Amino acid sequence: MAPVGVAILGAGIFAKEAHLPALSKLPSSLYSLKAVYSRSQESASSLASSAKDLLSLSSVGVYYDTPQSSDSSLAALLSRSDISAVIVVLPITTQPGIIRQALKAGKHVLSEKPIAPDVKTAKELIVEYEREYKPKNLVWRVAENFEAEPAFQKAGALVKEGKIGKVIAYQSKIINYIDKDSKWYKTPWRTIPDYQGGFLLDGGVHFSAALRTMLPESSHPTLLSSFASLHKSWLPPHDTIHVILRSPDKSSGIYELTFASPSPSLGSGNGYTITGSAGYLLATNVKGGIQITVKTVKTVKGDDGKEKDEESEEVFVEESVGVKNEVESFLKTISGQGGPQDAGLGEPRQTIKDVALIEAALNSEGSLIDLGALASV
The missing domain is CATH 3.30.360.10 (Dihydrodipicolinate Reductase; domain 2)
Structure with missing residues (x-):
């Protein structure tokens, strides 16, 4: 089975210090990091540079909001057919809208904790996911790393x-x-x-x-x-x-x-x-x-x-x-390699x-x- 095409959305501390090192410990047969996105070109480029060094990649697509460019927008990233999954590592109040946008684009989603800024928003997301996207076999998991320890x-x-x-x-x-x-x-x-x-x-x-x-x-x-x-x-x-x-x-x-x-x-x-x-x-x-x-x-x-x-x-x-462990479980679930240990990890109804x-x-x-x-x- 081909590696899962992945993009990281968000270029802050945790993306650099936790998610990139986590990916570096996983086999390249499981995933391929294709692109990164951030609000600014500078921060996205910085993450891409770190990714290339740590993961020994020749190139990583860079996408951003500022300066504006239709070729480098989040929508452009989500339109790529070689990207099937995104890891969302963005500010708490920004994430719900990005989760929806990614699911609507047909991407599997692993979003950082908390599931949402409040219970009301979390419920709306869960209902929408289970009604609109789960029947399409799209996977949404919440990256709560303490649960995966x-x-x-x-x-x-x-x-x-x-x-x-x-x-x-x-x-x-x-x-x-x-x-x-x-x-x-x-x-x-x-x-x-x-x-x-x-x-x-x-x-x-x-x-x-x-x-x-x-x-x-x-x-x-x-x-x-x-x-x-x-x-x-x-x-x-x-x-x-x-x-x-x-x-x-x-x-x-x-x-x-x-x-x-x-x-x-x-x-x-x-x-x-x-x-x-x-x-x-x-x-x-x-x-x-x-x-x-x-x-x-x-x-x-x-x-x-x-x-x-x-x-x-x-x-x-x-x-x-x-x-x-949470990233590996997510990727294995997408690719059909997941076992019983992956079944409930990061389930929105639990988080x-x-x-x-x-x-x-x-x-x-x-x-x-x-x-x-x-x-x-």
Whole structure:
């Protein structure tokens, strides 16, 4: 089968530092990068140059909005018959229109998280895709790399098979430090966000996705109460949320997220905890990857005939390769090479749950919100 013809739409930090390196780790038999697009000729040319160097390409088509040229427009790129798939890495509020434009042009789409800037837009996109384009066998996936991380997937498999017993509680605790010199803050569309939540939406969907991947479906939260606040005036509209969650299986959770930490060192304890009736699981970042620690407890009889609790521990570390895995899964699905592991990765109906959690957390102000109803399409 011929390689999938691919274009990257967007030439920002993540396109250069994540998507190009991810493509470089995939076999050339799977894809062929044909073109790149950005709003300016300068940024598109810069990405194309990086792509040629990293992927050892002789040429990459360059498309842009400014200066205007019908031969170099996005429409011209989407009209190319040798491009069958696009990877959309654009600002949050720009993406929905580009996703629609690409699907209408008959292209498969992998769009960066979040699925949309708000639940309403996400639902409209899902309904339109499932009505108009899915029947035409076009693939649309959301690039949520935390969902594609091997460590979170392995942790999810262990929890689902009952390794730690029935889920009782879960926690995501992420304390981030963002200063004005951060390359992420300096991105113009993040500096003055025109979407809800600012960094809380942009980054927060990751941590929701990690929990979603590790928890069984019955433990996915459907009720929420939260408070949102702003502590650094230059991170509007909010930089902190504290959330209490409730799931259909009566488990409950805490989701704590802030970008207002006074020091980077405070985030050293960041991670996830899933507590079960027979043990617990911890997920933490380590250099280059993610560490999963599983502690299980079982009752045994001692030499004296008395029962006692005996603990055992397993630790494994997986390299962080979520972006590579999500791109590979998308390309294999398009080319018919995908297996069971690719079937649900980046499914829009799952990733809308992450936006719903952040949106509800921003608006709750202590009131109970039905997350299940909010995310229902």
